[in-house]
Amino acid sequence: MEMKYVPTTCPYCGTGCGFNLVVRDKKVVGVSPWHRNPVNEGKLCPKGNYAHEFVNAPDRLTKPLIKKDGKFVEASWDEAYKLIAEKFKKYQGEQSACLASARVSNEENYLMQKFARAVLKTPNIDHCARLCHASTVVGLAGAFGSGAMTQSIADIAESKCLLVIGTNTFEQHPLIGRRIMQAKARGAKVIYADPRLTPTGKIADLHLQFYSGTDVALFNCFMQLILKNGWENKEFIAKRTKDFEKVKEIVMKDTYSPENVSKITGVPAKDIITAAEWFGKSGQSAILYSMGITQHTTGVDNVKSTANIQMMTGNLGRPGTGICALRGQNNVQGACDMGALANVYSGYQSVIVPDMKKKMETAWGCDIAEGKVGLTVTKLINKLADEPGAVKCVYIMGENPMLSDPDLHHVEKGLKNVEFMVVQDIFMTETAELADVVLPAACFAEKDGTQTSTERRVQKWRKAQDPPGEAKADWQIFCELAKHMGYEKQFPYKSAEEIFNEIAKVTPSYGGMSYARLEKPEALCWPCPTADHPGTPILHKEKFTHPDGLGIFTPIEWKPPAEVPDKDYPLIMTTGRCIWQWHTGTMTRRSEDLEREEPTGWVEINPEDAKALGVADKEMVRAVTRRGQIEIGARVTKNIKKGVVFMPFHYKECAANVLTNNALDPTAAIPEFKACAVRIEKIKGA
Numbered sequence: 307m308e309m310k311y312v313p314t315t316c317p318y319c320g321t322g323c324g325f326n327l328v329v330r331d332k333k334v335v336g337v338s339p340w341h342r343n344p345v346n347e348g349k350l351c352p353k354g355n356y357a358h359e360f361v362n363a364p365d366r367l368t369k370p371l372i373k374k375d376g377k378f379v380e381a382s383w384d385e386a387y388k389l390i391a392e393k394f395k396k397y398q399g400e401q402s403a404c405l406a407s408a409r410v411s412n413e414e415n416y417l418m419q420k421f422a423r424a425v426l427k428t429p430n431i432d433h434c435a436r437l438c439h440a441s442t443v444v445g446l447a448g449a450f451g452s453g454a455m456t457q458s459i460a461d462i463a464e465s466k467c468l469l470v471i472g473t474n475t476f477e478q479h480p481l482i483g484r485r486i487m488q489a490k491a492r493g494a495k496v497i498y499a500d501p502r503l504t505p506t507g508k509i510a511d512l513h514l515q516f517y518s519g520t521d522v523a524l525f526n527c528f529m530q531l532i533l534k535n536g537w538e539n540k541e542f543i544a545k546r547t548k549d550f551e552k553v554k555e556i557v558m559k560d561t562y563s564p565e566n567v568s569k570i571t572g573v574p575a576k577d578i579i580t581a582a583e584w585f586g587k588s589g590q591s592a593i594l595y596s597m598g599i600t601q602h603t604t605g606v607d608n609v610k611s612t613a614n615i616q617m618m619t620g621n622l623g624r625p626g627t628g629i630c631a632l633r634g635q636n637n638v639q640g641a642c643d644m645g646a647l648a649n650v651y652s653g654y655q656s657v658i659v660p661d662m663k664k665k666m667e668t669a670w671g672c673d674i675a676e677g678k679v680g681l682t683v684t685k686l687i688n689k690l691a692d693e694p695g696a697v698k699c700v701y702i703m704g705e706n707p708m709l710s711d712p713d714l715h716h717v718e719k720g721l722k723n724v725e726f727m728v729v730q731d732i733f734m735t736e737t738a739e740l741a742d743v744v745l746p747a748a749c750f751a752e753k754d755g756t757q758t759s760t761e762r763r764v765q766k767w768r769k770a771q772d773p774p775g776e777a778k779a780d781w782q783i784f785c786e787l788a789k790h791m792g793y794e795k796q797f798p799y800k801s802a803e804e805i806f807n808e809i810a811k812v813t814p815s816y817g818g819m820s821y822a823r824l825e826k827p828e829a830l831c832w833p834c835p836t837a838d839h840p841g842t843p844i845l846h847k848e849k850f851t852h853p854d855g856l857g858i859f860t861p862i863e864w865k866p867p868a869e870v871p872d873k874d875y876p877l878i879m880t881t882g883r884c885i886w887q888w889h890t891g892t893m894t895r896r897s898e899d900l901e902r903e904e905p906t907g908w909v910e911i912n913p914e915d916a917k918a919l920g921v922a923d924k925e926m927v928r929a930v931t932r933r934g935q936i937e938i939g940a941r942v943t944k945n946i947k948k949g950v951v952f953m954p955f956h957y958k959e960c961a962a963n964v965l966t967n968n969a970l971d972p973t974a975a976i977p978e979f980k981a982c983a984v985r986i987e988k989i990k991g992a
């Protein structure tokens with residue numbers, strides 16, 4: 307029996323924990339601790355512990371599939387490539403669109419955006435960051451010039467006051483939750499703001515149980531109290547920022563007094579005052595947030611508000627301070643960094659700047675798509691559904707919009723309008739079912755590559771076993787397909803490392819990285835512009851990334867969500883995840899140990915709301931919004947605020963996204979997953 311341990315990086319959340327894959331007789335059979343990895347120091351959450359279980363699932367895709375007469379039939383790679391190349395060549399520029407993936411490697415995301423722009427000549431390339439942290443990229447880039455988490459994960463433990471808002475960290479990023487506990491053990495105050503009392507909220511010193519969608523009102527009230535009490539950092543504001551007076555004018559309005567904001571948010575005024583005092587006076591306060599903040603029509607406003615508070619209190623650029631925007635999927639940071647976004651090439655180099663386009667054309671040795679912003683995921687789906695024929699061909703890698711996107715009936719209508727669709731994935735997903743060609747891909751354990759965690763740490767995947775059957779690494783598929791399209795010269799790579807070397811050449815923030823440097827367990831955090839640069843765990847130490855080095859305050863008024871409760875739909879619905887499942891369940895639902903714990907979805911209802919509806923715990927109910935309805939089991943619990951209901955979105959049999967609203971933030975184009983109006987109905991006879 308041959309055994310080996312292969313150090314690699316977890317394929318689930320954006321924390322980027324390291325572990326060893328245990329390999330027996332060339333097959334991955336388990337996970338074991340990697341103690342020297344500084345991110346998690348050998349600890350893992352349940353998902354990490356069982357990250358091997360889906361790898362050898364019996365229903366992995368193993369052969370290319372072509373749909374004939376409505377049924378998939380197995381095909382050779384050559385047959386599949388020929389068909390795809392022939393079809394792809396038919397469509398001109400913007401008639402095609404590509405969706406990259408927050409789950410695959412940096413190298414593969416880089417190649418997909420290159421394939422879209424250089425081979426298909428389309429500006430339409432995006433991915434699901436649009437659905438989770440587009441508001442972070444836009445909001446923090448607007449305030450600081452860089453749209454990423456400002457601190458390292460370990461640094462959270464140094465904080466004296468943590469405002470944890472819109473993130474159930476203990477369930478979604480458990481190994482970041484560990485740093486919250488470390489800070490608390492050292493005496494830090496933890497303020498938790500969320501409509502639910504989650505496991506994260508249970509360890510907090512103060513829970514602000516506010517209505518979903520009232521974040522800006524809460525933030526503005528905090529700032530009013532900070533200014534009234536003189537807790538602002540005058541020196542920081544004067545030396546390192548601009549436009550402070552514009553924010554002051556807004557937040558000092560009566561609208562944002564604790565009494566008024568208590569009415570808007572449903573949080574007692576005294577608790578808001580206490581929280582503002584703890585935060586404003588600690589001298590070392592950090593904000594942790596996730597999709598509870600970003601997935602709103604005011605997502606960018608919410609994010610910019612966190613920036614306003616941190617600039618006002620001077621809580622940036624030092625240990626224990628900053629803004630920790632916790633990225634959801636393992637490589638959503640990397641997919642953004644690699645330019646799998648409609649508006650930027652890798653390293654956030656704008657597609658509308660002619661010099662950037664010229665730079666890419668020179669590097670890639672060919673003409674590329676017009677230098678214009680392409681369709682985002684959300685706008686693409688709308689176009690497919692509402693303007694049939696405008697986009698005829700869609701190429702999707704490792705995404706499952708048929709479960710992850712808002713208003714699923716609308717998504718289905720859109721995808722069914724596509725003339726030719728290719729899906730590249732490891733399993734037959736709900737989206738792949740609609741494709742014309744399905745290509746079998748290798749998973750994280752079957753290829754080399756890198757992924758970039760929420761703290762901008764670029765870490766390695768190392769191949770532990772061969773892919774099943776004829777499945778191939780996504781990067782190999784792009785190279786072979788490009789050859790069939792006549793672009794062999796642009797895709798000559800023999801290894802993931804060769805692709806990474808090209809990324810480093812064209813991407814300034816990755817410029818000093820190489821596979822040799824990333825071998826160390828601590829890897830490197832970007833920006834790392836030169837080969838002798840040590841990487842940058844804390845951003846904005848001396849100055850911000852804007853050309854003048856100053857941070858920009860943005861005055862923001864509170865606006866309610868796009869859809870608010872009324873007599874027909876009297877409750878607010880919000881969605882999220884649980885610790886045992888992941889995203890659309892494609893991987894975790896194939897893990898026996900994870901699936902056993904939470905095998906189906908539920909709707910959390912406050913006991914007072916349940917009583918009014920005559921609904922008992924565990925009873926099946928009907929949840930109805932303007933977009934559709936589902937049947938789902940009720941979980942009656944005091945942990946959810948009265949007037950609000952919560953559903954996890956992992957489960958296809960009770961898909962929460964049938965109900966969610968696809969109203970978009972006007973600048974980030976992120977949908978409002980976190981607030982819509984819903985009616986819960988008792989099912990007769992249930």
Ligand code: SF4
Pocket residue numbers: 316317318319320321322323346349350351352353354355478479480481482
């Ligand atoms: Fe994996 Fe995230 Fe759990 Fe770490 S915290 S083991 S990265 S799922």
